């Protein structure tokens with residue numbers, strides 16, 4: 001997993017609530033057996049028409065907006081457990097997703113793939129959307145060490161929570177699996193005791 | 196202070212507590228399928244490590260498989276590739292596979308319980324969010340991502356933080372025509388699609404315990420649709436009897452010993468939950484959804500609500516636009532051209548019996564294409580033994596072979612753009628059943644009735660008119 005410490009970037013606004021994993025990556029694109037390439041079909045049915053042509057009204061097709069931060073409405077990532085949703089966002093180039101609320105499995109999947117979920121208050125989320133509305137190129141600073149998200153144009157910032165263990169993983173690029181593999185003896189002892 | 200059922204099972208599975216609140220959490224049963232496992236096996240290959248406890252993982256092919264001519268090679272190249280990959284991985288890593296053609300093949304959450312692989316008190320995971328289904332037996336069962344599939348393959352454990360506990364109690368007697376699917380759609384409509392986030396839910400109360408095991412599975416199945424990690428129900432004698440005698444259940448003396456343990460699995464009277472809700476069975480009607488998340492449901496006699504004053508009215512209207520509905524409308528009487536009875540929510544033998552009993556001697560409406568997809572090979576076999584397939588065929592329904600099918604439209608079973616489908620599955624997300632498809636979630640009874648009437652009907656009316 002890639003390390004994440006700090007990111008300064010513009011952001012892409014998606015002010016829709018309950019964005020589910022079937023929107024992020026529709027099931028019919030889950031047929032690949034590797035982790036790469038899902039970015040092409042990120043938000044497929046919002047991004048492209050039935051004939052495959054880009055939909056001009058969808059934000060990812062608007063060249064004014066860019067950056068590695070996606071800002072979305074509450075309950076982002078609800079629905080299926082498909083990690084492909086996190087892979088697609090990452091593969092497309094996002095490193096941070098901001099919302100006022102994340103679905104549990106999505107949050108876990110994102111963290112396992114170097115995609116940082118930043119949960120902020122409804123009012124701060126609204127402030128971020130306003131900042132982008134005022135200037136599509138507005139820049140934001142995500143500081144994982146300090147657990148702080150800053151709207152640079154106004155200087156407003158808000159702290160965000162992250163599990164301390166997960167924070168260490170993100171900062172150092174560690175996977176859970178490395179940790180668990182080191183626990184093998186403890187796991188075997190547990191099995192012995194319970195057999 | 197007493198313990199909740201959830202805490203009893205959780206605490207018994209902490210292999211090692213990690214500082215900072217995470218636990219190394221031991222998994223008893225791991226189910227895998229073709230879509231969310233290939234990258235996990237590749238991870239093992241890259242690390243050059245084996246599957247740690249291969250006997251605890253069971254694989255099946257379900258998400259991507261065709262539901263016709265399963266004896267023939269899969270036509271669609273990418274699906275075939277994925278299913279072949281699963282076979283190859285299972286062979287290479289020594290994992291038991293119930294693939295296409297195997298008498299035990301089926302939707303992963305249908306086969307676990309029917310084979311007795313799902314037993315009270317277990318911890319169960321699968322790379323699929325509806326793993327919560329197994330909670331009906333008093334298990335901690337939840338969906339995981341592919342990275343976690345790899346972790347379980349490699350260590351039989353996950354790093355987990357204990358979620359909060361919620362209890363939802365439903366007391367009373369269900370009105371005629373109201374099924375367990377209606378209970379859960381009702382609960383989600385009350386709590387919203389995110390109302391359970393961060394929680395594990397215990398379902399309790401007389402209305403829940405009056406249900407059959409299969410009906411309980413329908414309830415636990417949809418826990419994820421209110422954002423909960425999972426749902427579970429304390430195992431009672433009904434649960435124990437359901438497990439008895441099944442292929443992989445303990446047998447003889449071992450079963451009696453296990454059953455004695457299972458009888459200790461309940462929430463103590465003084466156990467405290469972080470959140471509690473109470474509902475009355477009598478308040479529940481047959482439910483239908485009108486929007487694009489499972490929280491947007493209503494009693495079939497109700498009208499679509501107005502956009503919420505607080506919260507995002509824009510999201511609400513976007514959802515209604517997609518569905519082609521207006522606030523204030525009723526759905527009863529609306530024509531629908533597709534009906535899907537299947538998925539891990541409602542494809543068990545009882546669901547098929549219920550639908551068949553309604554359909555028997557009737558014909559589907561001319562405008563409707565109706566499809567029955569049994570949840571597993573065993574369900575299919577049983578349905579045939581009881582002649583249900585005949586009943587469906589005579590009524591003009593298409594009786595298919597097992598798989599996830601139109602629940603997620605990964606195979607060719609899709610609902611065309613703009614068409615309405617009354618579906619017994621669990622998600623009415625945009626495009627879930629195919630690009631542009633409009634899904635109305637309902638019980639198998641409401642779905643069967645819609646197929647016959649060619650429109651949405653209140654099944655209670657038919658029940659009253661019957662002599």
Ligand code: SF4
Pocket residue numbers: 257258302303304323325538539540598599602603620621
């Ligand atoms: S039937 Fe649908 S919800 Fe159930 S496991 Fe298959 S795809 Fe998932």
